[in-house]
Amino acid sequence: MTEAVLELRNLTKRIGTRKIVDNLTFDIPAGEVFGFLGPNGAGKTTTIRMIVGLISMTKGEARIKGVSVKEQFELAMTHVGAIVENPEMYKFLTGYQNLVHFARRHSGVTKQRIDEVVNMLGLQNRIHEKVKRYSLGMRQRLGVAQAILHRPSLLILDEPTNGLDPAGIRELRDYLRKLTREEGISVIVSSHLLSEMELMCDRVAIIQAGKLVDIRSMQDAREQSQSKIVLEAGDPVAAQHLLAQLFDAAQLAVDGTRIEIAADKSAIPNIARVLVAADIEVLGIHAVQKTLEEQFLEITGGEMVV
Amino acid sequence: MSSLSQLIRNENMKIYRRPRTWLMILFLIGTVALMSGLMKWDESKHDAGDWRAAVTERNAELSHVVQNNAELGEQSRSDLQNQIKLNEYYLSQNIDPDRLSVWSYVNSSASLIILVTLLTVVVAADMIAGEFTWGTIKLLLVGPASRTKLMLAKYVSTMAFALLLLVLCFAAALVAGGVLAGFDGLSLPDISIDASGMIHEGNMLFHALEKYGYSVVMLVMYVTMAFMISAAFRSSSMAIAFSLLCMLVGNTLSALLSGYDWVKYLIFPNIDLTQYMDGATPLRPEMTLGFSVSMLIAYYIAFQLIAWFLFTKRDVAG
Numbered sequence A: 001m002t003e004a005v006l007e008l009r010n011l012t013k014r015i016g017t018r019k020i021v022d023n024l025t026f027d028i029p030a031g032e033v034f035g036f037l038g039p040n041g042a043g044k045t046t047t048i049r050m051i052v053g054l055i056s057m058t059k060g061e062a063r064i065k066g067v068s069v070k071e072q073f074e075l076a077m078t079h080v081g082a083i084v085e086n087p088e089m090y091k092f093l094t095g096y097q098n099l100v101h102f103a104r105r106h107s108g109v110t111k112q113r114i115d116e117v118v119n120m121l122g123l124q125n126r127i128h129e130k131v132k133r134y135s136l137g138m139r140q141r142l143g144v145a146q147a148i149l150h151r152p153s154l155l156i157l158d159e160p161t162n163g164l165d166p167a168g169i170r171e172l173r174d175y176l177r178k179l180t181r182e183e184g185i186s187v188i189v190s191s192h193l194l195s196e197m198e199l200m201c202d203r204v205a206i207i208q209a210g211k212l213v214d215i216r217s218m219q220d221a222r223e224q225s226q227s228k229i230v231l232e233a234g235d236p237v238a239a240q241h242l243l244a245q246l247f248d249a250a251q252l253a254v255d256g257t258r259i260e261i262a263a264d265k266s267a268i269p270n271i272a273r274v275l276v277a278a279d280i281e282v283l284g285i286h287a288v289q290k291t292l293e294e295q296f297l298e299i300t301g302g303e304m305v306v
Numbered sequence B: 001m002s003s004l005s006q007l008i009r010n011e012n013m014k015i016y017r018r019p020r021t022w023l024m025i026l027f028l029i030g031t032v033a034l035m036s037g038l039m040k041w042d043e044s045k046h047d048a049g050d051w052r053a054a055v056t057e058r059n060a061e062l063s064h065v066v067q068n069n070a071e072l073g074e075q076s077r078s079d080l081q082n083q084i085k086l087n088e089y090y091l092s093q094n095i096d097p098d099r100l101s102v103w104s105y106v107n108s109s110a111s112l113i114i115l116v117t118l119l120t121v122v123v124a125a126d127m128i129a130g131e132f133t134w135g136t137i138k139l140l141l142v143g144p145a146s147r148t149k150l151m152l153a154k155y156v157s158t159m160a161f162a163l164l165l166l167v168l169c170f171a172a173a174l175v176a177g178g179v180l181a182g183f184d185g186l187s188l189p190d191i192s193i194d195a196s197g198m199i200h201e202g203n204m205l206f207h208a209l210e211k212y213g214y215s216v217v218m219l220v221m222y223v224t225m226a227f228m229i230s231a232a233f234r235s236s237s238m239a240i241a242f243s244l245l246c247m248l249v250g251n252t253l254s255a256l257l258s259g260y261d262w263v264k265y266l267i268f269p270n271i272d273l274t275q276y277m278d279g280a281t282p283l284r285p286e287m288t289l290g291f292s293v294s295m296l297i298a299y300y301i302a303f304q305l306i307a308w309f310l311f312t313k314r315d316v317a318g
């Protein structure tokens, strides 16, 4: 991991007696698309609201590029752009006027920079129309435009795919990639959908009931995605005996006529040879990749909403 | 980090890019024009021909009353005598006291400051609550501007809007008066008589500004109250409704409760400082100008503190 763009230390939010966010401590490395993954109500939005100062922290702290949000709010915010839930804009203003509004808060956002961002997000054709005539996807993009005007180090998007159609989601993915590449921005996205995070993120933190469950690199997860071999044999009991000589007992699982072997598919020729030599009928044999989803379900104890 | 002036520009943009604001401005100017027209129409109905004869006749009647009514009180007697003196002065200076001058229109327009107050209260009540209603509060707060700074920017823009309306009200009345009564009346003095019977000539512009000034105290108080209410509510319609309600019901309420002595600690009986001018009586006999001014200052500070507390210390969720 390189230098951390965001550090969370014991971040906690209690409302009443309930801990909505419970003692989150982790670093988010710079230059990545980082995911907050967790079911609805896990506390993702609450965590983000604390990071950007919309709500107070009951305990702990958040540092953006080493600057404490609590102690030096204004300075910390110069490094962040964010969209929390829906990016609501001033509907009676045009897209461009909205951008001017948000640009004025920062020092040094030029006209050229506004145009550059408008073009980057493909908004140039309708930027001078009133926002009330924008589609949800365009509002989303305008929200992102607003958040990156000042070249922040960290862009935070809360459930950015909500309400977008598949084409919109693909677009989002593309320009997030573009942003990390062209602007060197680190991105945090939250989602309750693993399938989206899988394609978008380099790394995800899995959050459940306000607690950090695990942090996973998506690349590792893909590489380590253990495969298994599923075998159907005419005589499963005999087959199991034979296989016990080749594999550990822990690698074998019998389910009726199906035998699952936790092994890479390179073991298939050997298995087939042994079974055929012992005259056991092989009804079927194939390798299965354990999906990321199954891995995550394992981690979260099967409660993931996907 | 955001500079205050840029934040104020933002707030101004949000005020003046809304069609509603321009409707308000048109409405105010229209009302000034309507009032001026009615004044002119009313004057033309009473046109008596020879004003010198009319004033002379009126003075004769007044002298008759003063001489023949023995039971007349000391105060009324001197009031009447002052009136006679004033009329004689008008005759000697050749000024028709019943003829409207451009300044009459300007002075009457001071009574429209209640409308300016009403319109500004609507804008003020919308200032913070509106951001919640639109859902834009989140994007507004997530930026390198502290909430205190944002609030200050919003308050400054609201007050600037009030000032704009006041200037427009004054200017519209001046133009309407000039058109209807002639701009030559601009040089007319403000003639008044004091208790000892001395006649003074004052500056009319100063007199008009003084009239505006007293009403502006009320304007500032109501607008600041609406601003506080705006920080308390998360719906602009609720904030507007509640602010207008306070403003409209407050006076009636304090008049109804004038029998109780604690009523003087409410804001409403203190808000109209003209009650201490020109022999008018305050709501309760023990109230003084100093008392009312202190109460207003205390309320002003309380409004600002509560608004600040509500806006900067609360969680923004939902």
Ligand SMILES: Nc1ncnc2c1ncn2[C@@H]1O[C@H](COP(=O)(O)OP(=O)(O)O)[C@@H](O)[C@H]1O
Residues within 6 Å of the ligand: A015, A020, A038, A039, A040, A041, A042, A043, A044, A045, A046, A047, B317
């Ligand atoms: N202001 C609040 N008062 C009470 N409960 C809240 C408040 N905000 C959020 N919650 C609760 O906290 C939990 C986490 O919410 P949230 O952070 O929005 O989850 P997520 O974004 O992961 O779906 C939810 O159960 C929600 O009902």
Ligand SMILES: [Mg+2]
Residues within 6 Å of the ligand: A044, A045, A046, A158, A159
């Ligand atoms: Mg959420």
